[in-house]
Amino acid sequence: MMNPVYFDDLKAGDALPSLRQGPISTAHIMRWSAASENWHRIHFDREYAVGHDKLPNVIINGSWKQNVLVQLLTDWAGDTGWLWKIGFQFRGMNLPGETLQVWGKILTLEDHGVYGVVNLEIGVLNDAENESTPGTATVVLPKRNGPAVPYPFDTSILKGKTANTKAVAT
Amino acid sequence: MKYITEEHLALIGAETELTEATHEVQSSETRRFYQAAMDPAPRYFDDKAGARFGGNVAPPVFPLYMFRRGHGTPDPLATIDQPDADGHTRAFRGLPEIKVDLPRLLNGGYEYEFFRYARLGERVFRKSRYRDIYEREGKSGTMVFVRFDDIYQTEDGTPLLNLTTTVILR
Numbered sequence: 001m002m003n004p005v006y007f008d009d010l011k012a013g014d015a016l017p018s019l020r021q022g023p024i025s026t027a028h029i030m031r032w033s034a035a036s037e038n039w040h041r042i043h044f045d046r047e048y049a050v051g052h053d054k055l056p057n058v059i060i061n062g063s064w065k066q067n068v069l070v071q072l073l074t075d076w077a078g079d080t081g082w083l084w085k086i087g088f089q090f091r092g093m094n095l096p097g098e099t100l101q102v103w104g105k106i107l108t109l110e111d112h113g114v115y116g117v118v119n120l121e122i123g124v125l126n127d128a129e130n131e132s133t134p135g136t137a138t139v140v141l142p143k144r145n146g147p148a149v150p151y152p153f154d155t156s157i158l159k160g161k162t163a164n165t166k167a168v169a170t
Numbered sequence: 171m172k173y174i175t176e177e178h179l180a181l182i183g184a185e186t187e188l189t190e191a192t193h194e195v196q197s198s199e200t201r202r203f204y205q206a207a208m209d210p211a212p213r214y215f216d217d218k219a220g221a222r223f224g225g226n227v228a229p230p231v232f233p234l235y236m237f238r239r240g241h242g243t244p245d246p247l248a249t250i251d252q253p254d255a256d257g258h259t260r261a262f263r264g265l266p267e268i269k270v271d272l273p274r275l276l277n278g279g280y281e282y283e284f285f286r287y288a289r290l291g292e293r294v295f296r297k298s299r300y301r302d303i304y305e306r307e308g309k310s311g312t313m314v315f316v317r318f319d320d321i322y323q324t325e326d327g328t329p330l331l332n333l334t335t336t337v338i339l340r
Contacts, residue, residue: 021208028208035206036235039246039257040275052254053274054310062277067207070230070282074211079222083230087281089336135279151222152286152328 004078006144007109007116014106016120019072022099024060029096032064055093060100062090065124065133068102072122073137076104080148081141084155088122088135098126104137112158115149116141171305172312173270178303181266185299189264191236195288200228203235213287227287233294233322233330237263262318262337263298270314270339278315278336285329293325301334314339 026044033043041048042059049055066088073083094100102124110117117140124133140149140158150157193199197215204214212219213227220226239246249255254273261267288294302317316337322330 028206032206035202037238039250041250041256048256052256062279064207066231066280067209067229071207071209071211074209074230079213079219083284085281085283087279087334089279090277133279148222153284 004080005076005141006146007111007118007141008144010106010109010116010118010141012106012108016072016076016104016106018104019068019075019102020099021068021102023097024064024094024100026058026096029058029060029064032061036061036063038063057095060094060096060098062133065090065094065100068100068124069122069133069135069137072102072104073120073139077139077141081139082149082151082153083137084117084140084153085138086122086135087137088133090133092130092132094124094126094132101125107136114143114146115157116143117158173272173314174303174305178268178270181268182300182303184265186264186297188295188297189237191233191294191296192238192240193236195228195232195236195290195292195294197226197290199236200226200232200290203232204229223287224289226290228290230284230287230331231282233288233296234320234333236288236294237296260339262300262316262335263296263320265298265300265318268303268314268316268339272312272314272339274340276338276340278338280336281334283332285331286324288322288324288330294330295323295325297321308340310340312340 029043042053043061046058049058069088077083104120104122106118107121108119120137122135122137123131125131142148200214246257258275298318298320301319305312305314318335320333
């Protein structure tokens with residue numbers, strides 16, 4: 001777990017510390033498929049993946065890749081912040097042997113008074129820097145010298161505030 | 171439209187009952203899950219780290235994976251030797267089956283909103299509904315997109331997370 005991150009210290013365009021996982025082998029894929037009880041043959045049956053689904057090999061589960069995106073943001077937000085929203089599309093495949101680099105970049109910052117809301121762009125790159133899982137996320141953070149984001153998270157803590165949005169300079 | 175009929179469109183809005191997960195949040199399952207996800211955050215196993223959350227908790231997306239095969243239910247692998255069997259039902263979340271003549275299934279992506287972690291020992295409940303069913307032309311031909319919403323909550327109705335899933339049939 002990293003040191004707490006405070007809303008006051010951030011600016012649009014900042015990159016999050018990236019998370020690297022891999023190389024991800026067929027054993028990693030098998031372990032996830034078993035832990036999640038996902039029996040889809042494209043993750044363990046190469047003949048089926050290639051012959052039936054016309055894939056180049058078995059593929060790393062999208063449901064596994066979601067974890068690294070969530071982990072990137074929960075590690076960054078720490079226990080005093082909160083990952084509120086995250087969405088992503090499985091646009092590209094990742095294959096056994098690839099090392100994945102999970103990244104995030106701040107798009108906009110919204111000042112809600114006691115707390116701050118950070119909107120981010122996120123994704124997963126492979127060794128060739130091909131993006132497979134583009135998405136966006138919203139993280140709520142405390143301010144320096146302010147209270148932790150209340151847990152459980154309640155969206156009402158952000159209502160009634162005039163958000164001051166700072167966008168990425170283009 | 172090639173595959174979507176009025177009967178399919180009539181399923182939009184179909185809902186499940188509020189359904190209880192197969193087991194309560196069990197430490198053996200959360201351990202196997204976070205290890206396979208490669209996200210060893212201390213709040214999952216360390217009492218001190220879990221204190222802010224009322225005790226040790228499960229990874230954010232864990233509630234999705236609590237709806238496992240129940241005792242005395244049919245074996246999903248019983249038909250795995252059939253040519254198009256991939257281990258996945260098209261009756262998503264126990265909603266009415268989406269019958270289209272497309273044999274391949276891919277995970278299209280997730281959109282989450284998180285409020286609270288599920289804590290060890292808690293019972294978890296889910297309610298689902300079909301949000302949308304539509305088709306698009308892709309590089310490999312026509313694809314059918316099925317989108318469904320879930321809400322996850324504790325026994326007393328405390329929200330855990332909301333999720334929209336996109337599944338692609340092709």
